[in-house]
Amino acid sequence: MSIASAGQQGTGSTSVRPWVVEDTNAGRFDVRRAAFTSNIVSDEMLRVFDKSWVYVGHESEIPNKNDFVARIVAGRPVILVRASDGSVRVLQNSCSHRGAEVCRESRGNARLFVCPYHAWTYQNDGLLRGTSFPDGVSKGFDRKRMGLKSPPRVETYRDLIFMSFDRDIADLPTYLGRAKEILDLILDQAELGMELVEGTHEYSIDANWKLLIENSIDGYHAPSTHQRYFDFLNRNAGSVDPGSARFSRGIDLGNGHAVMTGDARFPRPVALWAPMMGERAKPQIDKVYARLVERFGEDRASQIATRSRNLFIFPNLIINDVQAITVRTFYPVRPERMSVISWALAPRGESKELRKLRLESYLSFLGPGGFATPDDVELLESCQRGFANREAEWSDLSRGMSDAEPNALGEEQMRAFWRQWNRMMSAPESQASEIRI
Amino acid sequence: MTTNTLRLEVEDFLYREALLLDSWRLDEWLTLFTPDATYGVPAPDAPEGSFEESLFVIADDLPRLTDRVLQLMGNEAWAERPRSRTRRMITNVMIERETDDGIEVWSNFALFRSRLDKISVFFGRNNYLLARAEGGFSIRRRRAVLDLESLQSVGKISFIL
Numbered sequence: 001m002s003i004a005s006a007g008q009q010g011t012g013s014t015s016v017r018p019w020v021v022e023d024t025n026a027g028r029f030d031v032r033r034a035a036f037t038s039n040i041v042s043d044e045m046l047r048v049f050d051k052s053w054v055y056v057g058h059e060s061e062i063p064n065k066n067d068f069v070a071r072i073v074a075g076r077p078v079i080l081v082r083a084s085d086g087s088v089r090v091l092q093n094s095c096s097h098r099g100a101e102v103c104r105e106s107r108g109n110a111r112l113f114v115c116p117y118h119a120w121t122y123q124n125d126g127l128l129r130g131t132s133f134p135d136g137v138s139k140g141f142d143r144k145r146m147g148l149k150s151p152p153r154v155e156t157y158r159d160l161i162f163m164s165f166d167r168d169i170a171d172l173p174t175y176l177g178r179a180k181e182i183l184d185l186i187l188d189q190a191e192l193g194m195e196l197v198e199g200t201h202e203y204s205i206d207a208n209w210k211l212l213i214e215n216s217i218d219g220y221h222a223p224s225t226h227q228r229y230f231d232f233l234n235r236n237a238g239s240v241d242p243g244s245a246r247f248s249r250g251i252d253l254g255n256g257h258a259v260m261t262g263d264a265r266f267p268r269p270v271a272l273w274a275p276m277m278g279e280r281a282k283p284q285i286d287k288v289y290a291r292l293v294e295r296f297g298e299d300r301a302s303q304i305a306t307r308s309r310n311l312f313i314f315p316n317l318i319i320n321d322v323q324a325i326t327v328r329t330f331y332p333v334r335p336e337r338m339s340v341i342s343w344a345l346a347p348r349g350e351s352k353e354l355r356k357l358r359l360e361s362y363l364s365f366l367g368p369g370g371f372a373t374p375d376d377v378e379l380l381e382s383c384q385r386g387f388a389n390r391e392a393e394w395s396d397l398s399r400g401m402s403d404a405e406p407n408a409l410g411e412e413q414m415r416a417f418w419r420q421w422n423r424m425m426s427a428p429e430s431q432a433s434e435i436r437i
Numbered sequence: 438m439t440t441n442t443l444r445l446e447v448e449d450f451l452y453r454e455a456l457l458l459d460s461w462r463l464d465e466w467l468t469l470f471t472p473d474a475t476y477g478v479p480a481p482d483a484p485e486g487s488f489e490e491s492l493f494v495i496a497d498d499l500p501r502l503t504d505r506v507l508q509l510m511g512n513e514a515w516a517e518r519p520r521s522r523t524r525r526m527i528t529n530v531m532i533e534r535e536t537d538d539g540i541e542v543w544s545n546f547a548l549f550r551s552r553l554d555k556i557s558v559f560f561g562r563n564n565y566l567l568a569r570a571e572g573g574f575s576i577r578r579r580r581a582v583l584d585l586e587s588l589q590s591v592g593k594i595s596f597i598l
Contacts, residue, residue, distance in 0.1 A: 106482070199480035199492030202587035206555075228513040232504050339589060344492045356489045359496065368588050369478055369495035371508065374516035374595040 020422040021394075022415070027401045029415055030394040033387050036208035040425070041332045047424045048315050049074045050165040052256075053175050055317040055329050056080050056090055058343070059159040060195035061107075066124060069107045072339070073163070074316065074331045079103045079148075080161065083125040084111055088156065090163045091126045092149040102148065113148075122148050158187050159194060179257040182311045185304050186321045188296065189270045190347030196327070197344040197359070203368045207380035209316065209330055209338040213417050215376050216318040216328065217260045217310045219250070219408035220399060225379055229371045232364070233266060238276035240265050247307065250406045250413040256314030256420025258413035264308040266323055266365075269358040270347075271305040281357055288354070312413065314420055319345070324362035336384055342367070447542055447567065448530045450574050455525045458597055463506040466597070470576050471568055474499050477580045478598055484582050494594055509596065516595035521552040523596065527563075539568045539577050546581070548598065550591075557591040559598060560584050 021030045054073060057080040061069050068081035070093055077093040079102075093101045095115040102113040102122055112129065113122045119132040126148040131137060151163040155172035157180070162172055173180060187194060205212065215221070223230070233239045242263030250260045267274035271289040273282050292301035308322045318328040328342035344362050346355060365372040386392075397418065400410020457466040470476075478495040479486050488496045497505060508514045529545040541564070548559040566578035581598040585591065 197492045198490065199483040199486055200587075201480065201492070201494065202482075202589060204589045204592050206592070225515065228508045228511065231511075231513070232508065235504060235507075236500070352489060359488070359492060360501075363493065363496055364501075367492075367494060368593040369493075369595075371505070374593040375514065377593050378516040378595075 020418050027398050029398040037387050039335055052315045053162040053164045053172055056161045056163050058196050066109045066111050070103045077101055081124045090151055090154050095120055096146045177255050178253040179313055182259045182309055192348040194345050195348045197346050201342045201367045203340050205338050205377050205380055207384040209332040211380045212330055214414045217312050217413045219260050225375050226372045232371055236276045238274050240274050248407040250408050250410050252416035256417055258312045258416035259309055260408040260413045261307055261309040262408045323365045324358045326366050444532055451527050455527050459523050467506050474576055475578050476502050481583055481585050481587050521550045521596050523550045539566045541566055
């Protein structure tokens with residue numbers, strides 16, 4: 001079977017070449033590096049981001065009426081707000097009059113948003129409350145039609161808030177599909193729901209955004225890129241030995257979603273103890289584990305606690321349940337630069353001691369000052385520089401293609417992303433501008 | 438001793454510390470810390486957070502800081518191979534208070550970093566808790582509070598700030 005579809009339909013042009021070539025028999029899965037270097041960001045916005053569910057934020061960020069956070073989501077400035085009636089809204093942060101951002105604080109509590117430019121005033125459900133100097137409005141001016149824009153679809157799955165600009169997209173649970181099972185293994189760790197911990201890691205990488213998708217679900221790079229982290233574990237009695245029958249899988253979950261999962265070799269706050277955490281922590285971690293067994297039985301408890309999972313939700317959300325839980329989203333600023341924002345997700349009501357262990361564990365690996373993320377950033381930027389050798393036209397992601405059940409050291413989970421991205425970028429679409437290579 | 442003399446002594450200590458860091462003499466730099474010392478870089482949107490309740494960018498106790506130095510001086514910290522060239526300006530040194538815990542000091546920093554033809558600028562305030570030690574001071578707490586709104590302009594913090 002050969003799929004070499006991209007960009008060929010309906011053009012009749014030989015100058016348009018495929019982005020992805022998959023040939024199962026030949027064991028070939030190639031991605032054209034032009035996908036990382038050419039100016040296709042606006043096409044990706046139209047064809048991929050605007051046709052997907054995109055993560056906006058977490059319910060815990062806006063616990064009270066009139067709470068809001070303002071951030072850039074997939075390139076658009078938006079306001080995530082709990083309106084005065086208690087409903088969760090996503091408002092596009094651009095005045096209906098002439099375009100200025102009506103909210104200029106990153107978070108707060110406000111019933112009204114007043115545009116600084118001409119003082120148009122909006123309710124926090126988006127309705128235009130009033131304009132300044134109303135005597136001068138034209139006869140046809142209809143205030144009711146001049147509210148802030150909102151994405152046509154906003155839905156929530158277990159406190160994770162998503163938006164879509166595709167009016168006809170499947171509902172969020174259907175879209176998440178098999179990714180829900182993995183998400184549930186993460187979210188079930190909390191009895192009272194999850195919350196984001198105070199403190200945000202917002203940074204940039206001078207590399208194409210799709211490289212971070214590959215990297216976030218790449219088990220193969222860990223032993224070489226992150227040797228310094230494993231040395232740190234070994235020096236500090238932090239290694240966990242899962243034994244010889246180590247479980248390890250890379251799975252295409254459908255719809256572009258994917259997971260890499262396996263027995264963890266490092267300590268986890270829920271719930272895998274290693275001496276590095278300290279003797280005093282052991283009874284607490286044991287208690288967390290025992291409670292999981294009570295709630296879910298031995299099998300599921302063991303799966304939740306002793307395995308890690310790197311979950312990718314198409315197109316730009318990573319929820320990695322590893323040394324701790326990170327929620328990470330990102331978007332292209334330019335082909336060769338992305339903006340990243342990540343948070344620590346943690347069970348509400350977690351004890352002070354466990355929360356401290358969780359944050360220590362998080363920072364042992366994750367974040368722009370951790371013992372691993374900076375090296376990932378370094379190598380993604382190195383790939384991007386290497387791509388200037390455009391004679392080296394393809395990246396090889398064939399690893400594990402011959403395995404009946406590809407493991408986490410293979411690249412099946414990355415292929416899952418590329419298959420979906422390729423379908424969306426290659427489909428004939430009148431709305432999207434032509435593919436440029 | 439007048440406050441002025443103390444400040445001069447502290448300034449001298451901070452200048453020497455800056456030189457050790459800019460010279461990558463990190464093993465020597467580590468000897469400045471007390472066994473209960475902490476080194477922290479708060480997230481830019483939670484500058485007054487605590488290690489226990491907030492996500493920091495860096496929240497090291499001495500064992501973890503010691504390991505960080507070991508990693509940076511080794512061969513596998515790719516983010517610092519080749520190493521960053523840095524130069525830090527330390528100014529506006531103020532003695533906040535002197536208690537039984539030690540001497541609390543604030544200073545301003547502007548740190549210029551050059552690496553792979555990119556230049557990043559880190560700036561903010563350092564908060565120290567210093568203890569008197571033989572021949573000078575030792576560091577009980579060192580917290581680098583960035584004035585950056587986010588790490589968008591610098592990307593990562595792979596060396597000692």
